[in-house]
Structure formats: C-alpha cells, structure tokens
Amino acid sequence: MAVLETRELTAFYGDFQALFDITFTLDEGETVAVIGANGAGKSTFLKAIAGLLPRPAAAVRLDGRDIGTLPAYEIVKLGVALVPEGRRLFSSLSVEENLLVGAYGRRRGGAWSLATVYQLFPMLRERRHSPSMALSGGQQQMVAIGRALMSNPRILLCDELSLGLAPIVIRDIYAALADIKARGTSVVLVEQDLAHAMAVADRAYCFMEGRVSLTGRPQELTRDAIHAAYFGL
Amino acid sequence: MLGWIDTLLQGILLGGLYSLYATGLSVIFGIMRLVNLAHGDLIVLGAFLILAATAAGAPLILAFAVVVPLMFFIGYALQSALLNRALGRNILPPLLITFGLSIIVQNGLLETFSADTRRLDIGPLQSASLPLGSGLAVGLMPLICLGAAIGVIVLLNSVFYRTPLGRAFRATSDDVEIAQLMGINNRSIYALTMGIALAVCAIAGFFLGARANFDPSIGPARLLYAFEAVIIGGLGSLWGTLAGGIVVGLAQTIGAHIDPEWQILSGHVAFLIVLVIRPRGLFPRAVD
C-alpha cells in the first residue's frame, strides 16, 4: 500500500494556480523522483505535502489517513520531513543547534540522533559549534539533511539537493542518501539534474506547468519522452 | 566634580529603568518583527494593576508577585486571540491593532482610575540610600531596579540560549516557515513571546510606579524611550538593549545637569547622534 498519496492535489499562490490535480503515490521504502523545468511546480508540490501551503482537505493521505487539514508542525510529527530548496538553515543557530532544533517536535523513535547524524556526515562533527552560515554550500546541505533526519522521518522530501554544489560534493550527498534509503526511509527526490535523479529513483514523475506530464520507471523512459515532458515540445 | 560623578551614577541607574521598559519591546521585535505601539501603555497598565492590588489590601510584594504572571497571561491571550489572527506578509494590520490597543488601554485606565497622578507606596525604601563615601550616595530602589534589569536579561538569555524552547524561539525568529517544519507551532511561540514581554512590562511598571508619579497618559513617552533604547543598542541583542537604555538615561541626566529643561531633549539628541554614527546600533547582531 502507498504510504503517501496525493489525489487531485491543487495549490494556489493568491489567484495563481501552481498545481493542477496532481495524483501521486509513494510506496514504503520507495524512492520517487520528481523532475521538471524551473517553475514546473516541484517545490510547490513538496510544500503542499509538508503543510506549508493550503490544499484540499482530502488531497494528501499518509497511510490512508487524510492529512490535508494538518499544519506543517503536526505533519512532521507524523514522520514526513522536508529538506527545503536552498537549505534554509537557521542563520543565528550553530550547526549543532540546527540539528537539535530538528528534533524539537519529535514524537517518533528511530535511528537518528546527533551521534548517528555525525556518523553519516563526519565533517559536521568538527564544525558543530560553527555558525551555520560559515559552512560551505555542501556542508550546509548536509546540515539541512541532518536537521530533517533528526525528526526520525519515514518519508524524506528532498528539494534540489544538488543545487549549486560541485560534482564531488553531490557525490557525497547522494552516497549519504543511499545510506538513508538503506534504513528503509521512503524518499521523494525533487531534482532538475536528471542524471542524479534517475540513477537512484525507482519511479519518476515529470511535472510541466503544474501538471504531471509523464510518469514511469527510469529505465522505461526514453530521452525523447523525457525531453517532450520537460518542455512540452 | 562630585556633582558630575553623581550625575553619571544617576544616569546609569535611570538607564536600568529604561532598559526594563525596552526589554519586552526588544523581545517582541526580535522574535515577531512586530513593533508593539501599546508597549508603553502596557507598562502603565502593570503599574496600575499593582496599585489596584495594594489598594485592595495586598502587601506590595504580593501584588507584584500576582501581577507579573497575570500580565503574562494577558499577553498570551492577547496574542492568541487577536494578534495571531492578523499575522501575514503585511506588517501593517498587527501594527494598527497595537495602535488601537494603546488607545483602548489609555482610555480604560482613565475611565477606571481617573487622570489623577499616582505613586506606589514602597515605604522606607522610598528614601533608603547606600552611601558610597565622600558624600556620594545612590538610592537603594534605583539600584534594585538596575539589578532587576540585569537579572531579567540574564534570565531571558539563559532561556533563549540554553534551552530547547529557546532554540525554537530563535529558529522562529530566523525563518518562521522552516521553523514549522521542525514541529514548532509558531503561533504558540508568538503567544509565549507576548506573555514574556508583558511580564517584563509588569516588572517595569512596578519600578516606574515606585520611582515616580504616573497617570494613564504617560505610556507613549515610555514607548519612545524604550524604542530609542532598542535602536541604540542594536536589534536582536538584549545586552545591547541594556546599553541603549543606559545611553538614554545618561544623556537625560547629563542634559538635566546642564539645564533641567534639556532632560528629555538630550535623550532624543543622543538617539539621533547614535543613529547617524552607527545606523545599526551599538551591538547589532552579526547576521541579517
């Protein structure tokens, strides 16, 4: 059964409709990529699931339960954590405080603690007392992932993990993601970078102008089909 | 010479009172980015509530101990029931609500307590002083007031910087959207913030009433001193707010020492000078 499901999910910014009837499923332990051009609605989709945007009450389901009316601070307690686009670390908090605040509303037991996050990203342990903004982009991304893990999520929503990072750093981040998946965490991976997304995903959805334009397993999707679904050519 | 040393001492002590006025304002602005235009009137409300409790027969210390938590609950309720509804990208609605609140509190106090000037009766403490030798002395009550100002800041800082709840406050201040993703209910953080600020208003109101006469109309001037202290100190730092309060207090007593008519004006001039020299205040927070 799907752990996470959206049915005819719509989202608006004022009068502007950013998502049109998105129907989506994520199975237990699965990694699903959401790809698409800039402005396609990928971040909006993750924010609507996480509760940061108003959405129809029955449009988002977790384990078959409607969570469309819950605020963001309740949804994280049910095990859905978001790594936001652009990292968005708390700038006046140190690295370790950023991680600790990730556990603030924790209601779930699980594998993640400061110790296991530092095991996953040993670099962060050395810099634990640094202001978070003093870190490199890659290290900040590690903090953002670690911060989300501190709530012991069963579903991790990742928005553009590779954005603005050097290839070697992206490799480290994706290696860590493999570790996280190996613990049974289900992952929704938003990426503009096709190669990375397709390499780790079990399935992919392509968004175009707020709609799903293509879906399937990575090996079934041809370059031409993806290209057409990306740009509507 | 001795006169000048005495003036400086008095200025620093007066700064303690201004710092108490300003601390709540600083906390509210730091966490919610809200300027509470009713802040001065809420300080005066604190003073009147303590007065009313003593008039009803409570000993002063008991009145104080009851009114501080009472003001906390008033702040909590005010934020949950009213100000949280006006949250959003536009900062004007909450600002206007606090402006309306200022008028309501002033008129409510006028209606209930009349326009007469009042004073809290603190008994022999009123005139008690601590001799410092060579003819100098400081009043005991102003000294306690400065101590209270420092104590409040130490207490608040230890909450903000040493507890999980304090981390949640700072995270909410940094990025309220992402804070919610951490399981933080920003509305309850805001309600707690307003509660804390009003509890500090009650403490400030106590020292206001113990030190000088007060009546329902003096709130806006207290708001102005508090505002100047916060800006001089630099947004985001409570120790900066203390320093800002002391700068305003010193400027006023030095001005008064030169010519009694200059007291209030000198405070404002000091504020303008600091703004020109250091637009971000004396101790601005490193980021944002």
Ligand SMILES: Nc1ncnc2c1ncn2[C@@H]1O[C@H](COP(=O)(O)OP(=O)(O)O)[C@@H](O)[C@H]1O
């Ligand atoms: N805060 C916002 N206010 C108004 N429009 C927005 C806002 N955020 C995103 N949009 C619009 O919604 C659409 C989808 O944006 P987004 O979800 O960020 O796309 P993606 O993440 O796929 O690049 C875009 O047209 C964008 O301009």
Ligand SMILES: [Mg+2]
């Ligand atoms: Mg995006």
